[in-house]
Amino acid sequence: MKNSIDNIFKEAKKQNRPALISYTVCGDNNKENSLNILNSISENIDIAEWGIAHNCPTADGKEIQNSSYRALTNGIKLKNIFQMVKKYKKNNFSKPIILMGYYQMIFNYGEVKFIKKCKEVGVDGLIVVDLSYPDNKDFAKLCKKNSICFVQLIAPTTSKQRMKEILKVSDTMVYMISMISTTGSALKVTTKKIIENYKIVKKISPSKNVVIGFGITEKTIGKLKSADGLVVGSAICKEISKSLKHRQNPVTNVSKLVKKLKSKIL
Amino acid sequence: MKLKKGINIIDQHDKFGFYCNGKFGGNFVAETARKPIEDLSKLFEKLRRSKKFLKKRDFYFKHYLGGETPFFKLNNLTKYLGGAQIWCKDVSAINGDAHKAYHATVNALICKESGKKFIAGDTGAGMFGKNLALAAKEMKLSAKIFMGTKDISRQAPNVKFMREAGAEVVPVDSGSKTLVDAVSECMRHYVSNCDTTHLAVGSAIGANIFLKICAWSTSQISRELKRQLIKEFGEIPKLKLINVIGGGSSALGFWNEFIDYDKKHVELIGVEAKYAAPLATNAKVAILHGAAQYCLTDKEGQIAETHSLSAGLDYPGSSPLHGLLKDTKRARYTLASDKEALNAFKLVSKLENLRPSLEPAHAWSECIRIAPKLKKSDVIVVNNCGKGYKDKKIYIENIGYYPE
Numbered sequence: 001m002k003n004s005i006d007n008i009f010k011e012a013k014k015q016n017r018p019a020l021i022s023y024t025v026c027g028d029n030n031k032e033n034s035l036n037i038l039n040s041i042s043e044n045i046d047i048a049e050w051g052i053a054h055n056c057p058t059a060d061g062k063e064i065q066n067s068s069y070r071a072l073t074n075g076i077k078l079k080n081i082f083q084m085v086k087k088y089k090k091n092n093f094s095k096p097i098i099l100m101g102y103y104q105m106i107f108n109y110g111e112v113k114f115i116k117k118c119k120e121v122g123v124d125g126l127i128v129v130d131l132s133y134p135d136n137k138d139f140a141k142l143c144k145k146n147s148i149c150f151v152q153l154i155a156p157t158t159s160k161q162r163m164k165e166i167l168k169v170s171d172t173m174v175y176m177i178s179m180i181s182t183t184g185s186a187l188k189v190t191t192k193k194i195i196e197n198y199k200i201v202k203k204i205s206p207s208k209n210v211v212i213g214f215g216i217t218e219k220t221i222g223k224l225k226s227a228d229g230l231v232v233g234s235a236i237c238k239e240i241s242k243s244l245k246h247r248q249n250p251v252t253n254v255s256k257l258v259k260k261l262k263s264k265i266l
Numbered sequence: 267m268k269l270k271k272g273i274n275i276i277d278q279h280d281k282f283g284f285y286c287n288g289k290f291g292g293n294f295v296a297e298t299a300r301k302p303i304e305d306l307s308k309l310f311e312k313l314r315r316s317k318k319f320l321k322k323r324d325f326y327f328k329h330y331l332g333g334e335t336p337f338f339k340l341n342n343l344t345k346y347l348g349g350a351q352i353w354c355k356d357v358s359a360i361n362g363d364a365h366k367a368y369h370a371t372v373n374a375l376i377c378k379e380s381g382k383k384f385i386a387g388d389t390g391a392g393m394f395g396k397n398l399a400l401a402a403k404e405m406k407l408s409a410k411i412f413m414g415t416k417d418i419s420r421q422a423p424n425v426k427f428m429r430e431a432g433a434e435v436v437p438v439d440s441g442s443k444t445l446v447d448a449v450s451e452c453m454r455h456y457v458s459n460c461d462t463t464h465l466a467v468g469s470a471i472g473a474n475i476f477l478k479i480c481a482w483s484t485s486q487i488s489r490e491l492k493r494q495l496i497k498e499f500g501e502i503p504k505l506k507l508i509n510v511i512g513g514g515s516s517a518l519g520f521w522n523e524f525i526d527y528d529k530k531h532v533e534l535i536g537v538e539a540k541y542a543a544p545l546a547t548n549a550k551v552a553i554l555h556g557a558a559q560y561c562l563t564d565k566e567g568q569i570a571e572t573h574s575l576s577a578g579l580d581y582p583g584s585s586p587l588h589g590l591l592k593d594t595k596r597a598r599y600t601l602a603s604d605k606e607a608l609n610a611f612k613l614v615s616k617l618e619n620l621r622p623s624l625e626p627a628h629a630w631s632e633c634i635r636i637a638p639k640l641k642k643s644d645v646i647v648v649n650n651c652g653k654g655y656k657d658k659k660i661y662i663e664n665i666g667y668y669p670e
């Protein structure tokens with residue numbers, strides 16, 4: 001199964017488009033809806049990222065904070081997240097799922113136990129926001145041993161030397177943060193600049209699948225489609241907030257949004 | 267695990283920023299903040315070895331903060347309690363009214379050296395916020411202070427100071443609306459603006475460099491105290507150093523010079539607020555605000571809510587350095603309730619010309635508890651680290667008066 005993430009990128013490349021990756025918070029706005037959202041968008045996305053809600057999210061913007069807050073208020077626990085991943089994978093066997101969260105949640109559960117559980121339920125990859133290189137060396141090894149893709153991050157502040165080191169140890173998928181920001185604010189750099197940075201990363205490591213995330217919306221996604229993959233998070237979380245505010249069904253609204261996003265990268 | 271003698275406690279970390287064989291501290295930060303944090307570490311290590319910078323720091327400590335804070339015996343309280351001699355290191359006499367003045371000033375100096383024009387900091391009691399606002403004004407920096415909305419309302423006098431000094435006070439309305447949320451929001455601001463903004467963390471918490479800068483700055487307190495003790499006693503007498511612990515910055519500054527002494531000679535006692543006491547209640551280690559530390563959490567690992575009348579103590583975590591001092595048994599940690607702190611304020615303000623804020627009132631409570639059981643030759647020193655004016659309203663609400 002290790003290759004399921006790699007295969008997804010290969011498939012997308014065959015279709016001459018970037019992989020589309022969604023980010024939602026598991027349990028937002030409640031357990032049932034968040035699984036329904038994922039199921040309903042799965043035909044239009046290539047990889048699903050599911051956030052593990054934490055109540056001290058030091059790198060998230062307002063939209064994802066709101067999502068995490070709703071998920072926590074509705075009682076989401078790691079136990080539920082694992083069950084829900086299992087359910088999702090049962091219906092979407094070939095669709096990779098990546099869990100994303102803060103290290104505290106993993107540390108508290110126990111690293112080894114956490115990875116074992118991830119493997120058992122079918123988690124394909126992990127992103128740990130605040131466990132950066134080189135502190136993540138041991139954890140990354142542990143992931144590798146269990147055929148889970150540990151996704152390293154690269155930021156606009158990352159020096160070239162550091163980039164090289166990170167890419168050297170990274171798994172096949174790498175996450176490039178588009179701008180100096182928390183998640184979910186408007187793009188404050190041009191898409192051109194982002195693609196320039198992206199090219200620097202690709203030049204160092206052409207074989208890695210580099211995905212771009214942070215601040216990508218319906219408006220900007222088309223201009224970034226030369227990347228290997230694009231992550232849309234806050235825009236989806238915002239759609240959930242908006243739907244709830246207008247008493248509309250978040251499942252259908254998010255599904256529509258994702259369809260639109262997909263149409264822009266074809 | 268053993269503490270290393272002759273090495274400043276702030277420097278007893280490995281190359282990854284961990285203390286105590288990886289148990290405390292570290293740099294749990296997003297990739298975006300790695301480079302700015304690394305740059306700051308390099309700058310700080312350079313500055314603390316630079317004679318020119320030290321001279322500048324000392325100049326500001328002396329002329330801007332008013333120089334050495336007083337150290338004196340409390341004859342009435344000593345007599346009343348009938349045990350140990352009770353002495354006060356009155357840090358609240360500093361310009362700025364609390365120990366936070368030291369690291370606010372140092373952070374502004376570092377910001378200046380870094381060439382950045384913006385400085386951001388968190389505050390609970392408003393003491394750090396106020397001092398950072400004042401230091402920013404002094405050094406012509408633009409300051410943003412993040413503060414929970416609950417604290418903005420209960421520490422209003424300090425908010426006024428911040429605004430008058432020209433700082434922007436950013437209200438934080440998420441979570442418990444207290445310090446923990448203010449720190450989170452301030453760190454988010456930093457992640458988004460780390461190319462232009464210097465982050466000044468309000469206590470000895472956060473990723474490695476932040477707690478180092480903080481504890482290094484507040485250490486001025488123990489440098490002075492050591493001199494003052496020798497002047498009074500001709501030597502370092504058998505001591506008990508009592509300090510309140512929120513994040514732990516004042517205690518680390520008060521204790522720094524005394525850590526190498528045997529604990530039978532110089533005992534270090536930290537006092538937390540009863541419902542915000544990760545050290546005294548043997549909480550689990552958790553990752554909060556960039557570092558591993560003793561921290562109150564729920565079973566799922568979510569950060570727990572705390573409760574204290576004192577805004578400066580209403581925080582679920584603790585400095586990684588206090589984790590180290592606890593595990594090596596160098597310091598002992600205990601707690602005091604709101605009620606005990608209020609009673610301590612009543613007694614101390616009645617017998618002495620002191621008006622401690624709610625935070626040091628917790629330290630006074632422990633002093634009152636243990637002094638009667640000790641001998642005349644025992645010397646207790648309490649760090650009276652903050653002035654009470656900011657809590658006047660809370661004191662009146664709870665005990666009916668605030669002595670002028």
Ligand SMILES: Cc1ncc(COP(=O)(O)O)c(C=O)c1O
Nearest residue numbers: 391512513514515516578625652
């Ligand atoms: C006077 C005073 N003492 C103590 C504290 C607690 O913080 P720390 O433990 O870092 O000294 C505060 C916090 O605002 C304070 O204002």
